Amino acid sequence: MRPARAPDPDPDPTADQATKDAMSSPTTDSPAHSASTASTLITNIAALVTNDPSLGDGSPLGLIRDAALVIDGPRVAWTGDRSKAPATDNRVDAGGRAVLPGFVDSHSHLVFAGDRTEEFNARMSGRAYTAGGIRTTVAATRAATDEELEANLVRYLREALRQGTTTFETKSGYGLTVEDEARALRIAARHTDEVTYLGAHIVSPDHAEDPAAYVALVTGEMLDACAPYARWIDVFCEKGAFDGDQARAVLTAGRARGLHPRIHANQLSYGPGVQLAVELDAASADHCTHLTDADVDALAHSRTVATLLPGAEFSTRAAWPDARRLLDAGVTVALSTDCNPGSSFTSSVPFCVALAVRDMGMTPDEAVWSATAGGARALRRDDVGRLSPGAYADLVLLDAPSHVHLAYRPGVPLVTGVWRRGVREV
Numbered sequence: 041m042r043p044a045r046a047p048d049p050d051p052d053p054t055a056d057q058a059t060k061d062a063m064s065s066p067t068t069d070s071p072a073h074s075a076s077t078a079s080t081l082i083t084n085i086a087a088l089v090t091n092d093p094s095l096g097d098g099s100p101l102g103l104i105r106d107a108a109l110v111i112d113g114p115r116v117a118w119t120g121d122r123s124k125a126p127a128t129d130n131r132v133d134a135g136g137r138a139v140l141p142g143f144v145d146s147h148s149h150l151v152f153a154g155d156r157t158e159e160f161n162a163r164m165s166g167r168a169y170t171a172g173g174i175r176t177t178v179a180a181t182r183a184a185t186d187e188e189l190e191a192n193l194v195r196y197l198r199e200a201l202r203q204g205t206t207t208f209e210t211k212s213g214y215g216l217t218v219e220d221e222a223r224a225l226r227i228a229a230r231h232t233d234e235v236t237y238l239g240a241h242i243v244s245p246d247h248a249e250d251p252a253a254y255v256a257l258v259t260g261e262m263l264d265a266c267a268p269y270a271r272w273i274d275v276f277c278e279k280g281a282f283d284g285d286q287a288r289a290v291l292t293a294g295r296a297r298g299l300h301p302r303i304h305a306n307q308l309s310y311g312p313g314v315q316l317a318v319e320l321d322a323a324s325a326d327h328c329t330h331l332t333d334a335d336v337d338a339l340a341h342s343r344t345v346a347t348l349l350p351g352a353e354f355s356t357r358a359a360w361p362d363a364r365r366l367l368d369a370g371v372t373v374a375l376s377t378d379c380n381p382g383s384s385f386t387s388s389v390p391f392c393v394a395l396a397v398r399d400m401g402m403t404p405d406e407a408v409w410s411a412t413a414g415g416a417r418a419l420r421r422d423d424v425g426r427l428s429p430g431a432y433a434d435l436v437l438l439d440a441p442s443h444v445h446l447a448y449r450p451g452v453p454l455v456t457g458v459w460r461r462g463v464r465e466v
C-alpha cells in the first residue's frame with residue numbers, strides 16, 4: 041500500500057516555479073521530472089538527520105538510527121524505523137550510509153563575472169595589493185553579457201548542488217546601476233525564489249563623491265526597478281560602506297516596497313548593524329564577527345538569525361566569529377558560504393561546517409543543524425531544512441555512516457547523492 045500523501049501546503053506550484061526548478065537542474069530534460077508522482081523508499085539509512093525533535097533521539101537533529109524515508113512526489117511522506125516502512129513504487133538502498141536534509145545556503149553572491157585570483161594571492165602572500173576589490177568585480181560584471189552572467193551562475197549552482205546545496209539565496213550588488221542591478225536580479229530569479237536586492241553593497245564608483253545621492257538612487261529608482269524580482273533587501277552596514285542611518289534608510293525603503301530585510305552586519309568592526317537588524321525584524325544578521333554583549337542579547341531575544349560565514353574569515357585570515365558565545369546565549373545560528381569572488385570563493389557548505397566545528401566552537405551536531413535548519417530559519421522557511429512529513433524531499437546521501445563525518449573528514453567529497461523536490465539530481 042502506498043503511504044498517504046503528506047500534507048501539502050503548496051500543492052499547486054506555479055509554472056514559474058517549475059521553470060526555475062528545471063533551469064537550475066543539471067538534468068533539465070531528464071524524464072525523472074515527469075516521474076515525480078511515484079513514491080520512493082530510501083532504506084538502510086544508518087543515521088537519518090530529520091531536524092524534527094519529535095522524531096528519533098529527541099535531539100534538535102531528530103536523529104533516527106537504522107532508518108528509512110519515503111518520498112512521494114516532491115515531498116517527504118514518511119520517516120521512521122526501517123522495519124516499519126510502508127510499501128512504495130521504488131526502492132533505494134542507502135547501504136548503511138547517512139542521510140540529512142539538503143543544505144540551505146542562505147547567503148551567496150553568485151551573479152558576477154571575472155575572478156580576483158591576483159588579489160587573493162597577494163593577500164595570502166603578504167603583499168600589498170591596491171587594485172579595486174569589489175570595484176574590480178563591478179567592472180567585470182557590467183561588461184559581461186546576460187548570457188555570460190547566467191552561465192557563470194549556473195556553473196556555481198551545479199558546483200554547489202554536487203556538494204549538497206538544494207536551496208540557495210543569492211544577491212545583486214555587482215552592478216550598482218539601475219539597469220545592472222535589475223538584470224542581476226532578473227537572472228537570479230530564474231533560478232531561485234530567494235533573491236536579494238543588494239544595491240547597497242558599496243557606494244557605486246559613479247557616486248563616490250556623493251554617497252547621499254547613491255542612497256537616494258538605491259531607495260528610489262533602483263528599488264523600483266529591482267523590487268519585482270526580489271524577496272529580500274540587504275545592505276552592507278560597515279565603515280567604508282553604509283552607516284547605520286543609511287542602512288536604516290535602505291532597509292525601510294525596501295520594506296515599504298514589500299521586500300523583507302536582511303543585513304551584512306558587524307563583519308569587520310563593531311557597529312549598529314545587529315541592533316538595526318533586530319529592530320527591523322530582519323530575517324538574518326549576517327557575519328556577526330564583532331559583537332558586544334548587548335548585540336548578543338538583542339539577537340537572543342529576537343527571531344533574527346545570526347548567519348555565520350566562516351569562508352570569509354578563512355579567505356581573509358580574519359578572526360573567527362564566536363559561534364559558541366551565540367549558541368550559549370540562545371541565539372539561532374545559521375551557517376552559509378557567502379560565496380563571492382572577493383572574500384569567500386567557496387560554494388561548499390561541508391567546508392563551512394568543518395571550519396565551524398574546528399574553529400568556531402560548534403559541535404558537529406550544531407554545525408549540521410545550522411547549515412540545514414538554521415539556513416531555513418534565516419530564509420523564514422519551514423518547507424526545507426528538515427526531513428519530516430510535508431517538507432520538500434531535498435536530501436543528501438553521504439558516503440559515510442554519520443553526519444559527523446562532514447567535520448571529521450574535512451575536504452573529502454562525501455556527498456554521493458542529492459535529491460531535490462523528490463528527484464535525484466546527483
Ligand SMILES: [Zn+2]
Pocket residue numbers: 147148149304378
Ligand atoms: Zn555577503
